Amino acid sequence: MQKSIERIAGDTDGISYEFPVFRFEGTDQAAPSAYLQAALHAGELPGVVAIDALMPMLTKAESEGRLKGAITVVPWANPIGRAQYHFGEHQGRFHLGTRTNFNRGFPLLAAPDTALLPAHGTPDQQLKTRLLQLSLGRDIVLDLHCDDEGLAYLYIHTSLWPAMADCAAAMGVDAVVLWSEDSDGTFEGASIMPYQNVPAEVARFDGRVATTVEYRGILDVDGALAGSDAEGLYRLLVARGVIADPALPAPGAFTGTVAPLENVDMMPAPKGGAILYDVKPGDRVAKGERLATIVHAPGEADGRTEVFAPQAGLILTRRSRRIIRAGEDLLKLVGDRKSADARSGTLED
16 A cells, blocks of 8 residues: 655645545456545545545455455545634535535546646645546545435436446445436536446446445444444445455345435425424435424414425435524435425535
């Protein structure tokens, strides 16, 4: 394993940002290659600790000659966001200089060719270019995130499903959300869209893996969960031939929820106030079931507003904070049919 330090120049003199990159070379050039990164949204740490638990497993496989494919690991993918604090609160989702989400605005290339990437830009744009340079061309690309409060789930492009069902099973996630359109330039979109209009022998969708991994909630930074998630990542790498481990059985069938993005109801709050949830991630609800109550005028008659499920489905996530403004989203309900308020592209800013 080799460690190097990447440096991103700041936009004023004397400022620069650094992040480490770990590379495992592998012993078989024909074996699939992999790229893993965590904390692109810099405050989302379940993936960081999962990689921390995975690294000894990769090192052991390397020392025993079982690491076949090349693996690149970026445990802290966003040094810019990691350094951003405002009045003592960490701000790792948006670049304060450009007000752009760190997981938006990645170049959506017409082909998987790093020569097409822009050469200049603001520090956050430079970071995005460098992350794509590190990851483009890898057979497996995993972008580790988390939600507010939620189940473990994957976003997967429709061109990779159901071929990626073994990956979902290996990782032990609860759900898969399928998407087909990316106009916002997410990292996952920038990883898969360049292969949409190239010959099949280049695209190789049957063997390609690209996904955003949502490791439950932002507070689920826990040693036991990190170990379990690392084992899931390891099982995926074994199942796809990056690592040889004959003692590990092949993944079984994926039995979790699978639904298109259009089935997700985000449930905007009709009023601002305090949230009293009736449901939690993992609950199945019926149409018309109460999901939450918004206390917008405490102690007053008609000071509460109830929110009901527009359709039956699975509660995938909810907010970790209990204060909300009118129009902000309460939760993700993965419905059994298309949402009447279906959103294309990304679900959230």
